[in-house]
Amino acid sequence: MSEAELRTAVAGHRWLQSLRLRPDLVTPGLKPEAQLKAEEAALFDTLNLKGAHLLEIGAGNGAFSFAALRRGAARVLATDHLAWTLPGSDALSATQWAAHALGAGIEMSPLDPRELTPRFGSFHVVMATACFDQLFNPIQALRGMRSVTERVLLIETLQDGLADARPLMMGHGQVLPIGGPEGSWVFGWGPNLPLMTQLLTDLGFSRVLYRHHPTLGAARGLYAAFLPEAPDGLLEGFHTPWINVTSPQAA
């Protein structure tokens, strides 16, 4: 692949994420490079990914999958549903170009997380960013993700209803640059912290940790949910601002 070919490919795709493919070449993505880097640090600096098998849900252009590979993950499977399957979508093709340019050996597969079952296999780490934002049914998607998680589930999501102490989620619609030329209207949710804690606990996660988004504060939240099988040492990297929000019923 020549530099000219790469630049043509970058210009010929709509990008969800701003990926640095060369020192002087960054894809013009919806999510800025600085925010991606901050999210990567917040999600991954806590965990030792060396040798881990990681499944990413809603990979977009693969920024976090590429990061996981750089951080030593032995197997990375990047997946997306809407952005990779809606008619007219070019995000998968864009991600393939990026993987090629970065020389990153990740697996890629379109996947609806609602359809995940244990038959799909299992992964030490399962992660999903912009998780509830773009899912019509996050309840089912979380159940799917849980079914393939061996140790820890990492979630980054829009949040809402933060003033209410009761568990709840608010509906959100947005137009994303996926599907046809005009983009697509995608319906999703902003849950609050009590709801996330409850849903994750109901799925059998025994410890749930939380922190605000590194650059956007409480408008978005990061969750790390651990299964009882996860070794205690796995939690060692989770310092302030992470807090344990495990519901009392789980203990």
Added chain:
Amino acid sequence: MAKPAALWYLRAMTLPDARISDAELLTRMQSFHWWHSIALRPGLTTLGGKSMEILAQEEDAFLAPFDLTGRSVVDVGAWNGAFSFAAKRRGAARVLATDSYTWNHPVWRGREAFELARAELGLDIEAKMIDPPDITEKLGLFDVVLFLGVFYHLYDPLDVLARMRRITRQLLLVETHQDLTNDARPGMVFYPSDILNQDATNWWGPNPALMLSLLLQLGFTRVFYRDHPTLGRARGVYAAFTPEVEDSLVRGFDSNWLDLDVPGAIEGLLTP
């Protein structure tokens, strides 16, 4: 002797329980816990948790706006069958009553109670034991789908609402507990354990803005709303129409109903 015996046999086949005495029927009625109060014979009404008066107002609110003559109807969460019976009496050609939770429940024994009422009323109604999360296109396509008092009892109501869409040919009627009703933004509240009415089977309280969003997302093209006839805004009734709906099914929705998908409709439901 042969003739009366044959006659008795014939009657027994067509009207299985019609020959039991009032006293025997009463004994059988009293062996169940009823949710619906249903008049089985003059002077013999099941003692349901929900009174006949309230059921009559609900039936009028839910079923009177449209003509059921010749339609196919499925009643999801039929329990003792009051709305299935009402739909049949209002001329539906085919009525399928489905339930699972209350029909299998060791205390409610809803299926046996439903069967007693069905046999006694002699109504031609089909019954199928199926849990709403298991319903697929295989159940068939129905002109009218009744989804009354079920949404908020589901841990995953989003999945089941999508399933209801797939079996609706023309009209889906949803009746549900509501919450956040003074919020114009779509949302729903989750109730862990039994915090809503000390009932551990209550999971979610959506608001009208959310129900509108969900129903439109699922491909319904018009959504009408009314408050519950006796409980007001605490519960809502939604009539969601598919693009294929016949005009005659829509016309009868009167001023008790609000077209939700017009600018200002949701805001109009808020109390200042």
